[in-house]
Amino acid sequence: MDLHLEKGKGKREKGKVKITGSKSETNRLLLLQELYPNLTLENTSNSDDSEAMLKALQNSQLVTRNSQLIDVHHAGTAMRFLTAYFSIQEGKEVVLTGSSRMKERPIKILVDALNQLGAEICYEENDGFPPIRIKGKKLTQNNVSLPANVSSQYISALLLIAPKLENGLELSLEGEITSIPYIKMTLALLNEIGVMTTFQGNKIIVNSLPTSNSQLLTVESDWSSASYWYSIVALSAIGTQVTLSSYKKDSLQGDSALVNIYQDFGVETTFNSDNSITISKERIHNSQLTTHNSQLNNFPDIAQTIGVTCFGLGIGCHLTGLHTLKIKETDRLEALKTELSKFGANISVTNDSLTIQQSDNLNPNISISTYQDHRMAMAFAPLALKVPIVIEDAEVVTKSYPSFWEDLRSFGFECFEK
Template sequence: MNLHLEKGKGKREKGKVKITGSKSETNRLLLLQALYPNLTLENTSNSDDSEVMSRALNSQLTIHNSQLIDVHHAGTAMRFLTSFFAIQEGKEVVLTGSSRMKERPIKILVDALNQLGAEISYEENEGFPPIKIKGKKLTQSKVSLPANVSSQYISALLLIAPKLKNGLELTLEGEITSIPYIKMTLALLNEIGVTTSFVGNKISVKSQFTIHNSQFTIESDWSSASYWYSIVALSEIGFQVTLSSYKENSLQGDSALVNIYQDFGVETTFNTDNSITISKERIHNSQLTTHNSQLNNSPDIAQTIAVTCFGLGIGCDLTGLHTLKIKETDRLEALKTELTKLGAEISVTNDSLHLKPNDLFKSGNSHPLEGCPKGGVATYQDHRMAMAFAPLALKVPVIINNAEVVSKSYPDFWNDLALVGIIGSEVN
């Protein structure tokens, strides 16, 4: 489905949107719920990734011999399920995924689990899915791995740690990235009564075989909120949107949006009903020609920020993006290709993005994005590419190719845009 987006006629002043639970928190808690069945969850994510995770975890109840489990594009599910099935004694599964998933490395996690006593092997290419897992009782408790890898490898180990006989002592070698996601995992473990510590480069998790009945209401997804921050930033002064349900002391690294988007004239108010109101209070600082952000702790919002800056005509220097190379697509190269097509001057490295200021959207310019209406924005089977570029419709009509990819994390996205006057129609 290719979707033509444009700003609807009529004055836009405010909107109200309900966003389902964080995919990051949901997938962690779904795994913990499978380990501790008396854990109950509310406001779970309705994303494809969480649906895949839930189905796979439920399937383990009926596995007798060997079973093939396809996680499609769900990277978090691939990493978390690798650890989960490694400790399901007597059960055997093969985890596979899309063609892109078979290109995403998993060797670091597999090596760590095998060091702990797991039995995991590769079905096709060494270091990549599909993988065969024979569930065993893991008796070792100490392991180390590089600290600058995706935090999902680290969280995958931490989530099963309470069910290991001797717990887990994990040493991270080098500079640690994505610390908020590691802290999120540890905080969720703490909330169900598991004892953990994180000192320097060492993390320990004590064994915990039972928990008291516990109920979680999952916070809404800050990554999904990022597109609304972009919409507000690209709107006229006075526009606002209210989103539910968010916490001022969030565990999610992408809550950095609150501070980052102040550069673009966007203010955030935390309301008493756990909603937030984000509003365009002023034009971005006229002295600001280039926005700078270090995104080690929140790389998933890099695409959103880059497109926001492009739409505002300002430049940006974004760093700490090395994990974007192994996502649903190489997100840095994808951003470079699509923004260049739209007239941007942009360069990328292995861990950074540099966008030059532009005057494409100055008053009087007509249809500055000639490449977009003709060919559309390619999304590379990446949900975040589709949603990051959508707010540009406030500046000029755009076409988003393969728009259905948003179901991976935010299935209601296109319907929600209509609530604030961004109109979508299918095109051939």
Template sequence: MNLHLQKSKVKSQKSKVKITGSKSETNRLLLLQALNPNISLENVSNSDDSEVMENIIHNSQLPTVTLSAVEVPQLFNVHHAGTAMRFLTAYFAIQEGKEVILTGSSRMKERPIKILVEALQQLKTEIYYEENEGFPPIKIIGKKLTNNKVSLPANVSSQYISALLLIAPKLENGLELTLEGEITSIPYINMTLALLKEIGVKTSFIENKITVKPLLTINSKLLTIESDWSSASYWYSIVALSEIGTQITLSSYKQNSLQGDAALVEIYKNFGVETVFNNDNSNSISISKINNSPFTTHNLQLNNSPDIAQTIAVTCFGLGIGCHLTGLHTLKIKETDRLEALKNELTKLGANVSVTNDSLTLEPSEKINENISIKTYQDHRMAMAFAPLALKVPIIIEEAEVVSKSYPTFWEDLKSVGFTITSHL
């Protein structure tokens, strides 16, 4: 499904949007809930990724019917859900007596899993590659693990690290995890440790060593998941590209968020956007356009929040200003190579942009080509990051349904604030 976004305007200077729970927090807590059934969750993400993870966990816990003397491994398909692939690899590694095969989409079979598999193998897990070495699909034979020391490179995706930390309380001797080199994505590691602490697990993170103590049982606990800051980023972009005085209220967010993408609050001050945390029952925030950016180029280090790089680059382009974004090396192994994808689509719109393995540089430019068809590369963030440009020019978003991966109601929410959107063949 391709969508044609006409040149639009936010219809009311005071609009309200409700965003569901953080995908990052939800997926971590779904795994913790699977290991600790006493946990109950509120405001769970309605994203495809979270639904995939929830369904696989549920189905894996159902009794299996053996039709022959040879036990066949259960087959689970995570489709495009990278978080589910990584977290479930660790989860199934400690499910004693259970044998599963985890597979995914054609793109998932190109996304590396070797670093996590090798880390788990240091704990003496049984994991085997079904097709290509280092990539899904993988066969996992669950067993009890007594080893508790693991080391891996510190600059890898934080999801590898979090996968290990989430299963650590269920290991007989806990876990001592040593990170070698300079650590990236610290907020996502801290998020995982904070969620562990919330259910009573004792942890420490000193220099490059993380220790998680075993906790085999926990008391009943209800956890409310904060709304997703990555999803909020598109609304920050919309406000930044709107007239002064535009305000959108989003719920529900915490001032002391565990999510690295909460950096939006400070980053978007550079684009004239102010954030107010409201003292109401919904824990809402109001984001308002109060002035125009005084800068011609923004230099931002996004090691701790790479998922908002696409949004920021498009915001800068829409405002006619430049940016130099660094710390983006993990974007090359996402749903697509996000740096190359950004370069391709921004160039079609008239931008002068260059990328390296971990950075993007956009030159200031005032011209935006109209009615350009934006390829989304099966990447939800490409679709949503470019959509706010409809406040400047009409634009076409290809395969727009891809937003369901993290934000299924995105297009309906845009329409609710005044965007004019029609199907485009």
């Protein structure tokens, strides 16, 4: 489904949007709930990724000694977390697979680490990539090391199963650590259910926790999904306001850095007493600002949104710390370069950076390829406030934000099938 998108004549300047729970928190907690069944969750994400995670965990209860195929489709987080989860399911055997793109996304570093701990995992097709065959067993080793600059999902996958290892886990990270907020999120959620952890320097220790107490855990709404509303407000007139629910001032999510970053673009955030936030366009962005600079190694998922926002405002940008974007749903750096160039952008990328030159070029009626990547669709959507655009394969948003187009329509955007 391709969507034609443009600013509606009756576009609202104020509105409220309910955003469901963080995909990152939800998928961590779903796994912990499977390990500790007396946990109860609320405000979980309704994203495709979380649905894939939940379905795989439900299917795991049916797995016997005969191997079963578990397909997570495009859900990268589920692939990494479930690789660790199934490695400790004694007596169960699964083949974990996904979409054609998933079969191109590396998993060797995580598999090697788990095998170091005593797991039994092998490759079904290409060495280092899914699908993988996992024979669950009791893991007794408790020391492992990983390169520190890998995807934090590899690290979190190990941390999440660590409390169920009889000796816990001592994880050494070699080099400069990437995406620290996501590691800290995992540790904070472990602490919340009663697991003792320490994170000092490049060493993480997680103690064993055979059982946990019954408790209710509420998932905070997703900051990555909020990023598109920050972009919409930034590209709108002064006075535009959107209230989003429900968020914490002391969020565990790295993407909450939006609050500070978008001040550069005239957007202010108010934390309300009911746990909602109101984001508002208070002023035109600083006229002296010709180039926005951000180091995003701790929150790379908002790079696409920031890049498109800067281009829509006629501001240059230089974003760094983006090396993990090369192995996402698509190579997001090359995809951004290709699609922004269609609008007339002068853009260059390296293995870990993105640079857009300041320009007022903005070609209308461009058709945006989404590369089976939900963030490409949603990051580009706010440009419809400036010129009419077409979003190809618009249904990809269901991966993380299924109601995105409906929410845009409620705010006065015109969205119709092309």
